[in-house]
Amino acid sequence: MKVLVIGSGGREHALCWKLSYNPGVDAVIAAPGNGGTAQVARNVAVKDSDIQGLMALAKAEGVGLVVAGPEAPLVAGIADACAAAGIPCFGPDAFAARLEGSKAFAKTVMREAGVPTAPFGVFADVGEARAYVRAHGAPLVVKADGLAAGKGVVVARTVDEALEALDDMMVKKSFGEAGAAVVVEDALQGEEASFLAFCDGEQFALLPSAQDHKAAWEGDTGPNTGGMGAYSPAPVLPQDKYAETAELCIRPILRRMAELGHPFKGVLYAGLMFTKDGPMVLEYNVRFGDPECQPLLMRLDGDLLQIMLACAEGRLAPDMVRVRQQTALCVVVAAPGYPGSYPKGMAIHGLAEADALPGVKVFQAGTAVKDGGIVTSGGRVLGVTALGDTLAEAKARAYEAVGKVGFEGAFFRRDIGDKGIARSRAKGV
Incomplete structure (x- = not known):
């Protein structure tokens, strides 16, 4: 089977990498892809916003599954277009994708479904x-x-x-x-975590918890970014709380979307804040997070192709999703100036050396191939990811690998995982 992965970030490199090792996958096509996807897939220069172009590519290549990495093509209706063409798509239709595409829609659905969230107002x-x-x-x-x-x-x-x-x-x-239009809501206090589930419209299968780091600098300071690193699992949401938390934030949304006539298929991502009054939902995303996808896929032992097809075809079984008991941690290496303006075209060194370390995979995000080498092309350039038996071990391995790679002006946070390590030590783990 040929699989088309839409997007060009670190998440898409991770998806292409995982799918490329699947014996049921004959070829992976990335549209438009990046320097990393070029190593495990065939890049085709079709933008992720070009629904017509993507569908023409899928039909011409005889693609058996379309995987939408970012949110924009889902909001624009790629799943609807695939359904019309009879091609399975991993991701929700445009109506259900409004859970991410419209903050007002998401908050309204949360209220209707009884999901705990901050008080809010919507204003045009x-x-x-x-x-x-x-x-x-x-x-x-x-x-x-x-x-x-x-x-x-x-x-x-x-x-x-x-x-x-x-x-x-x-x-x-x-x-x-x-x-x-804007949503104005009360600011919640607490520690954040990401909680993702594969969904087939009715059933869901949980992924382990994760924690992203949005601020650009150490200590959660500086401007907001797309994410400077992530790890899984997140001790703030331990495994013995998964089922209870899913009843708060996953099942009610699946039920409500089905009632609205648009069953949710794909990955439902709940961004949670753990407050003194319990977990509250900050937002929903309708795809894998980036960089949470990288450590989650490093831990995933199940057959990703079959999981995605089962979600698209409404036959998901929870036991399809199996994960390694190890911890995984990802450190984002960014271009100077990010999240503001930044230079491009800087040569990246040390990728092979970092990849050769045990338990390490360097996922490329803002990269491109130039003259046979890899150069920077975006703000978040690399997602250096490592497995470890403990969070501290995964962190040590990831930062050892970060020390092997670089480009002019590269920067990264040095405290990814510290909150989880501190929480684990406080519990005596």
Whole structure:
């Protein structure tokens, strides 16, 4: 079977890498792919936003499964187009993809489904939003309603910061039409975790917990990014709490989407905040997180091709998803200036040396092939990922590998996993 993986990030390299080792996969095609996917798949220069082009490619190649990596093609309807063409697609239809494509839609569905989440208001008028902020007080979280590449969220600690965020999104249009409407919600306090589940519209199979690191710099300081590293499992959400947590944030959403006539198929990602009152849902994504995908796939022992087909065809069984008991940790190596403007085209060295270390895989994100070598082409460039019997061991291996790779001005956080290590030590684990 040929598999088409849509996207060009570290998540897509991880997906292509995992699928390429599957005996049931004859070939993996990446559209448009990157320098890493070129090593395990065939890159085809079709943008992930070009639904017509992607469908023409899938039909011409006789693709047996389409895997949508990022959210944009799902929101644009790639799963609907695949359904019309009779091609299985791993990912929800455009209506269900609004769980990520529209923050207002997601919050409304959460409320209807009884999912615990922060109190909120939805506003399309900036005057009404300002009045709400002044009356409600801070701290608040201001979110652009639409897709903003993971960056349309501002945690405002003061009323002035919230008002400035509203002006940026709704008046200055910093995120384009994504900010035409906003969600303003109470800021929750606690530790975050990511909880993902494979879904076939009715049944689900849980992946282990993970924790992302959104801030650019150590100590969770600096500007928000797409993610500077992740690890799995996250001690804040231990395995003995998975089933209970799934009843709070996974099953109710599957039930509600089915009631709305659009059963959710693919990966449902719940971003959780563990507060003093228990877990609360911050957001839903409708695809694998990046960089959470990298450590999760390093741990996955099940047959990814069969899991994805079962999700698409409505025959998922929980025992299909098996994971290694080891821990995995990913450190993102970024270009200078990220998440702002950054240079491109810098030669990357040490990839083979890092990959040769035991239990290590370097996933490429913002890379391209040039003159037979690998150069930078994005802000988040590499996701250096390692397995270990403990979180501390996985961290040590990952950072040893990070020391082998580099490019001009490269930077990374040095504290990925520290919160999990501290929590484990506090429990005597």
